[in-house]
Amino acid sequence: MVTDSGGIRADGVRRSFGTVHAVADVDLVAEPGRVTALIGPNGSGKTTLLLMLAGLLRPDGGTVRVAGFDPVTESYAARARTGWMPDVFGTWDSLTAREVLTTVAAAYRLDRAAGEARASELLALVHLQDLADAPAHVLSRGQKQRLGLARALVHDPDVLLLDEPASGLDPRSRVDLRVLVRDLAASGKTIxxxxxxxxELDEMADDAVFISKGRTVATQSVTGGDEPRQWRMLALDPAALIAWLESSETAYEPDPTGGVLVDLRGEAAAAALLRSAVEADVPVVSLAPAGGVLEQTYLALEEERR
Incomplete structure (x- = not known):
């Protein structure tokens, strides 16, 4: 549980635009030193919630604390500790990448020398040194995303709010992003x-909050490892595999892509099932998760709502 000294906490947060209830009732906790994924379909209220956490929208109701401060009544203190990366860079296209960062540094009251040093450090961190003095409007979508991340980090915030940070990134940059986010969390930041x-969130996040139609519908630890999930089992002799599963009274269902699907709770259960199959001389080729933890939870929630 987040204390008032850090992290993010939202309780019963609401925000409407006329008759549209963008955020109807959201509860969320994100802890320092951990990466929390915010997951939901389009129109579920994710960006509206992030804007409220960033202090850019006033909630209609509920309470919000970011790094221990209320973004509405303690705006300066909250923003000084928050790094905000929107899904679109969207500003200052006439400035160079370096000028974007030094301008933001000045806004956060870093002196000129410190701002220039921080800009150089961050340009290297997001691999934009070669484009440091190019105007932002010549950058590709992915390069602008990297610059947007650097901009959010200028003042070394305690809390990072990242809205679709991997959008437009090439595969190498996506890997770099995951490594950087994990390093930032390891340093104690709330993300x-x-x-x-x-x-990608499966590989990046520690916890997840699922929202739908503006409401929190589930929370989950990504690293717990004991949530039930489907595993795909393949064998050289599918008939022998099915016969063994039936004889051992193990529930399964056919997998449209081949093999069978079984529900298991964690890797220990998977290891036990595989050992039993091998001991029964079933020619198992592979046993692996049929999808990520978050993907399976999300799809199950969507199925329930239908």
Whole structure:
């Protein structure tokens, strides 16, 4: 549980635009030193929630604390500790990448020398040294995303709010992003990241909050490892595999892509099933998760709502 000294906490947060209830009732906790994934379908209220956490929208109701401060009544203190990366860079295209960062540094009251040093450090961190003095409007979508991340880090914030940070990134940059986010969390920062790429969040996040129609519908630890999930089992002799599963009274269902699907709780259960199959001389080729933890939870929630 987050204390008032850090992290993010939202309780019963609401925000409407006329008759549209963008955020109807959201509860969220993100802890320091951990990456929390914010997951939901389009129109579920993710970006509206992030804007409220960043202090850019006033909630209609509920309470919010970011790094121990209320973004509405203690705006300066909250923003000084928050790094905000929107899903679109969207400003200052006439400035160079270096000028974007030094301008933000000045806004956060870093002196000129410190701002220039921080800009150089961050340009190297996001691999934009070669484009440091190029105007932002010539940058590709992915390069602008990297610059947007650097901009969010200028003042070394305690809390990072990342809205679709991997959008437009090439595969190498996506790997770099995951490594950087994990390093930032290891340093004690609180990171809340929204993304539609659930496989990436599986590798990046410690916890997840699922929202739908503006409401929190589930929370989950990504690293717990004991949530039930489907595993795909393949064998050289499918008939022998099915006969063994039936004889051992192990529930399964056919997998449209081949093999069978079995529900297991964690890697220990998978190891026990595989050992039993091998001991029964079933020619198992592979046993692996049929999808990521977050993907399976998300799809199950969507199925329930239908």
């Amino acid at each position: 809340l990241v929204s993304s539609h790429v659930l496989t």
